[in-house]
Amino acid sequence: xxxxxxxxxxxxxxxxxxxxxxxxxxxxxxxxxxxxxxxxxxxxxxxxxxxxxxxxxxxxxxxxxxxxxxxxxxxxxxxxxxxxxxxxxxxxxxxxxxxxxxxxxxxxxxxxxxxxxxxxxxxxxxxxxxxxxxxxxxxxxxxxxxxxxxxxxxxxxxxxxxxxxxxxxxxxxxxxxxxxxxxxxxxxxxxxxxxxxxxxxxxxxxxxxxxxxxxxxxxxxxxxxxxxxxxxxxxxxxxxxxxxxxxxxxxxxxxxxxxxxxxxxxxxxxxxxxxxxxxxxxxxxxxxxxxxxxxxxxxxxxxxxxxxxxxxxxxxxxxxxxxxxxxxxxxxxxxxxxxxxxxxxxxxxxxxxxxxxxxxxxxxxxxxxxxxxxxxxxxxxxxxxxxxxxxxxxxxxxxxxxxxxxxxxxxxxxxxxxxxxxxxxxxx
Amino acid sequence: xxxxxxxxxxxxxxxxxxxxxxxxxxxxxxxxxxxxxxxxxxxxxxxxxxxxxxxxxxxxxxxxxxxxxxxxxxxxxxxxxxxxxxxxxxxxxxxxxxxxxxxxxxxxxxxxxxxxxxxxxxxxxxxxxxxxxxxxxxxxxxxxxxxxxxxxxxxxxxxxxxxxxxxxxxxxxxxxxxxxxxxxxxxxxxxxxxxxxxxxxxxxxxxxxxxxxxxxxxxxxxxxxxxxxxxxxxxxxxxxxxxxxxxxxxxxxxxxxxxxxxxxxxxxxxxxxxxxxxxxxxxxxxxxxxxxxxxxxxxxxxxxxxxxxxxxxxxxxxxxxxxxxxxxxxxxxxxxxxxxxxxxxxxxxxxxxxxxxxxxxxxxxxxxxxxxxxxxxxxxxxxxxxxxxxxxxxxxxxxxxxxxxxxxxxxxxxxxxxxxxxxxxxxx
Numbered sequence: 001x002x003x004x005x006x007x008x009x010x011x012x013x014x015x016x017x018x019x020x021x022x023x024x025x026x027x028x029x030x031x032x033x034x035x036x037x038x039x040x041x042x043x044x045x046x047x048x049x050x051x052x053x054x055x056x057x058x059x060x061x062x063x064x065x066x067x068x069x070x071x072x073x074x075x076x077x078x079x080x081x082x083x084x085x086x087x088x089x090x091x092x093x094x095x096x097x098x099x100x101x102x103x104x105x106x107x108x109x110x111x112x113x114x115x116x117x118x119x120x121x122x123x124x125x126x127x128x129x130x131x132x133x134x135x136x137x138x139x140x141x142x143x144x145x146x147x148x149x150x151x152x153x154x155x156x157x158x159x160x161x162x163x164x165x166x167x168x169x170x171x172x173x174x175x176x177x178x179x180x181x182x183x184x185x186x187x188x189x190x191x192x193x194x195x196x197x198x199x200x201x202x203x204x205x206x207x208x209x210x211x212x213x214x215x216x217x218x219x220x221x222x223x224x225x226x227x228x229x230x231x232x233x234x235x236x237x238x239x240x241x242x243x244x245x246x247x248x249x250x251x252x253x254x255x256x257x258x259x260x261x262x263x264x265x266x267x268x269x270x271x272x273x274x275x276x277x278x279x280x281x282x283x284x285x286x287x288x289x290x291x292x293x294x295x296x297x298x299x300x301x302x303x304x305x306x307x308x309x310x311x312x313x314x315x316x317x318x319x320x321x322x323x324x325x326x327x328x329x330x331x332x333x334x335x336x337x338x339x340x341x342x343x344x345x346x347x348x349x350x351x352x353x354x355x356x357x358x359x360x361x362x363x364x365x366x367x368x369x370x371x372x373x374x375x376x377x378x379x380x381x382x383x384x385x386x387x388x389x390x391x392x393x394x395x396x397x398x399x400x401x402x403x404x405x406x407x408x409x410x411x412x413x414x415x416x417x418x419x420x421x422x423x424x425x426x427x428x
Numbered sequence: 429x430x431x432x433x434x435x436x437x438x439x440x441x442x443x444x445x446x447x448x449x450x451x452x453x454x455x456x457x458x459x460x461x462x463x464x465x466x467x468x469x470x471x472x473x474x475x476x477x478x479x480x481x482x483x484x485x486x487x488x489x490x491x492x493x494x495x496x497x498x499x500x501x502x503x504x505x506x507x508x509x510x511x512x513x514x515x516x517x518x519x520x521x522x523x524x525x526x527x528x529x530x531x532x533x534x535x536x537x538x539x540x541x542x543x544x545x546x547x548x549x550x551x552x553x554x555x556x557x558x559x560x561x562x563x564x565x566x567x568x569x570x571x572x573x574x575x576x577x578x579x580x581x582x583x584x585x586x587x588x589x590x591x592x593x594x595x596x597x598x599x600x601x602x603x604x605x606x607x608x609x610x611x612x613x614x615x616x617x618x619x620x621x622x623x624x625x626x627x628x629x630x631x632x633x634x635x636x637x638x639x640x641x642x643x644x645x646x647x648x649x650x651x652x653x654x655x656x657x658x659x660x661x662x663x664x665x666x667x668x669x670x671x672x673x674x675x676x677x678x679x680x681x682x683x684x685x686x687x688x689x690x691x692x693x694x695x696x697x698x699x700x701x702x703x704x705x706x707x708x709x710x711x712x713x714x715x716x717x718x719x720x721x722x723x724x725x726x727x728x729x730x731x732x733x734x735x736x737x738x739x740x741x742x743x744x745x746x747x748x749x750x751x752x753x754x755x756x757x758x759x760x761x762x763x764x765x766x767x768x769x770x771x772x773x774x775x776x777x778x779x780x781x782x783x784x785x786x787x788x789x790x791x792x793x794x795x796x797x798x799x800x801x802x803x804x805x806x807x808x809x810x811x812x813x814x815x816x817x818x819x820x821x822x823x824x825x826x827x828x829x830x831x832x833x834x835x836x837x838x839x840x841x842x843x844x845x846x847x848x849x850x851x852x853x854x855x856x
Contacts, residue, residue, distance in 0.1 A: 024481070024485045026485070026486045026488070029488070031488060033488065033489045036489050037488060037489045039485075039488065040480065040481070040484050044480060045477060045480045045481050045485070048477070048480055048721065049473060049476070049477055052472060052476055052662070052725070053452070053468070053473050055663075056468050056662055056663055057452045057454070057467075057468035058454045060454070060459060060461065060465060060467065060805060061461045061464050061465045061805060061807065062800070062805070063663070064854070064855035065853040065854055065855050069855075070854045070855050071854075095523070095527065095716075096523070096690065096715060096716025096717055096718075097716055097717075098690030098691065098715045098716030098717075099523065099688060099690070099715055099716055102687070102688055126702060129691070129700075130691045130694065130697070130700050130704075131690045131716060133702050133703075134689040134690060134691060134704035135688075135689060137689065137703065137704050138685060138687050138688075138689040138704065139687075142570075142687065228717070234480070234484055234720070235479075235483075235484055235491070235497060235717075235720035236718045236719040236720040236721070236722075236723070237719065238719060239716070257566060259530070259566050259567075260526065260530055260563075260566075261562040261563060261565065261566040262524065262526030262527070262559045262562060262563065263526065263557070263558045263559035263562060266558065266562065269558070270810065270855060270856045271810055272557075272558050272809065272810055273558065274554060274558065274561050274577060275565065276558075276561070276562035276565050276566065287524060287526045287527055288523075288525055288526030288527055288559060288667070289524055289525075289526075289656070290524075290664045291524075291664040291665065291719035291722035292662070292663035292664040292722070293476065293662055293664070293719075293721045293722045293725055294664075294719035294720070294721045294722045295719075297480070372490070377488060379489065382698065382699055425493040426492070426493055426498045426499075427492035427493050427497075427698060428698045
């Protein structure tokens with residue numbers, strides 16, 4: 001049986017342990033919700049302060065040129081690209097994940113309408129994050145398509161000649177189950193579909209290879225992702241959007257557009273022409289003026305990953321992440337076995353993202369509230385999930401051990417049944 | 429002839445002069461570009477620092493509840509509502525102006541499709557800000573409508589039975605010419621059209637009364653506006669969106685949606701249901717997670733206007749704004765009369781926003797660059813406009829005098845012809 005001493009030894013031998021010093025982590029908190037909102041990098045507060053006081057306050061409008069504001073979305077995009085297997089100038093930052101999904105799903109639908117108008121179905125996973133489903137529902141309705149929601153294991157039956165677009169989140173936000181991206185992409189392509197991947201719970205958490213090194217059939221078509229989870233960009237940080245260069249090149253040739261045709265996605269925005277001519281490449285997926293304070297903070301989060309390269313980068317982060325979640329699962333199952341907790345996250349490492357979720361049939365919400373009151377911050381996902389995210393940049397093996405100790409105490413003592421833990425907050 | 433001494437006297441007697449102390453304004457700069465990017469309020473840097481270090485760094489995910497992040501968009505929206513004649517819970521902050529235009533123009537088109545499907549035309553002004561035209565162009569194409577661009581004086585001829593939506597920017601970004609909003613709205617309504625107003629150059633600059641105190645026919649239908657111009661919200665600050673409650677009530681009844689159906693516009697986002705049920709009221713115009721650092725900065729800018737209430741509020745700001753632009757126009761025309769400058773901003777106060785623009789046939793760009801090198805920051809708008817924005821919260825009469833003195837020197841000396849002032853920057 002693993003002891004706390006063992007966990008401390010794992011931390012002492014962790015080649016990534018210095019990366020935790022990159023973050024401000026409050027005293028008395030075990031933070032296991034970096035998959036909802038990443039922690040604050042130490043470089044962020046001074047950077048944001050400089051953007052506010054120096055670039056905005058002193059530079060004023062001149063900073064579009066002198067501080068490089070006009071290039072910031074692409075500069076950060078190029079850095080994120082290195083984390084998800086995308087190329088230079090293929091991925092760009094801006095707007096929210098929801099808005100970016102609207103752009104890429106619209107583009108995928110437009111491409112299929114041109115190539116295979118008989119394909120009338122968008123398939124997604126029933127337990128996909130709701131915003132993905134809501135955006136797809138609206139676009140399906142607008143374009144006379146049908147949105148079909150399935151369980152993951154039903155996927156093969158839906159890869160057929162009706163399928164226009166397969167839209168999946170790589171790592172499920174509830175269960176942490178991870179799709180085998182190259183395989184699913186290849187199978188969907190073989191069926192004639194395009195594939196849109198949501199990397200909200202992948203970017204910075206697991207290695208992703210959008211373009212792939214294998215056959216072209218394994219290269220994804222479109223992707224979006226979130227800046228404020230594993231990328232540690234801050235609350236509501238801008239999201240990112242990627243399109244395979246074969247699609248942007250075609251959109252260039254055929255003057256195809258994504259519908260959010262704002263002025264900064266124009267080929268020459270400062271000519272102020274009356275007609276919209278999309279910029280080349282991924283730049284056409286830009287819409288309005290980006291939220292520069294939030295975007296600057298995002299760069300600080302992304303830069304931590306670039307510095308992590310010297311410690312082994314994403315492969316090393318992935319190894320640690322799997323070790324953390326495996327340990328946590330082992331400890332919960334060993335130490336809380338008398339309580340009604342059911343693991344819903346795959347045990348198989350290849351199918352697991354960077355979280356561990358347990359269903360608690362009767363007390364999911366109050367158990368998590370009791371944990372949070374003790375400084376163990378995970379989150380609850382209705383109707384019954386306790387969700388624990390592990391961020392290998394700053395999570396420790398001792399964190400895992402201590403979190404389980406608190407969970408055991410909350411369950412053994414029955415303190416979660418106290419009325420105060422059942423008072424629902426606005427945000428759960 | 430007005431002297432600099434006269435201007436100093438005007439400043440000394442200005443009942444709003446204390447408001448300038450609310451802003452950080454760099455030494456040696458005369459800032460006349462608050463209509464492109466407003467100046468930095470003194471409260472913003474500490475507020476943003478607190479959001480970063482306290483709310484994010486220490487509060488982490490808990491701040492959605494404990495720091496009120498979940499309510500921030502509506503809280504700021506309610507404050508902006510008081511500046512534009514909107515009611516409580518009718519206006520909300522988020523996304524960019526371009527994205528919000530997409531939402532409201534889509535909603536207006538959907539309402540007209542239900543009520544008057546034979547109406548197939550969207551009318552806007554040829555010299556409207558390009559993003560408005562680009563968004564309208566895409567939506568017209570998607571919905572099989574025709575976008576007709578006109579000059580402002582051609583408007584009466586287009587208020588006919590073909591017109592579905594009239595989309596105008598209240599104050600023109602190039603000329604500063606202001607539409608008579610209640611009259612135009614009433615005329616468009618009489619013709620059976622809906623009216624979408626872009627308040628980018630109005631909110632915080634001129635009194636706006638979206639709902640109006642007169643007959644219902646004068647109440648606007650939809651509006652959007654910008655957070656980073658006269659509202660001083662910081663670079664790329666979130667925009668705002670308003671819909672008349674008669675439209676949101678109808679959308680509630682008939683389950684109409686705007687197309688960017690992201691999860692935070694859902695009636696119960698934390699139930700994580702698979703189907704989209706729009707929130708009631710303006711909340712349905714929310715899409716994804718808002719950029720909270722940028723949004724927090726915006727609140728500081730908006731709060732300056734609430735404090736300005738004790739100095740006479742928007743009516744007093746409007747009086748000062750008109751006095752500033754009138755003085756500037758008078759001085760330019762008197763002191764630079766030998767140069768090829770042509771006023772394109774209306775002399776008539778009722779038709780003028782808070783800027784003064786002059787065309788310079790041969791040297792618009794280098795003249796502005798030479799002014800900027802001297803610390804007089806206006807901007808250039810292709811092909812030939814020198815644009816000077818006056819922000820009555822912090823612009824002074826001495827600023828106007830000194831700016832003209834520099835303009836005269838730049839023109840008299842011919843220094844604008846130096847090669848360095850002709851080198852185009854990325855952002856003009």
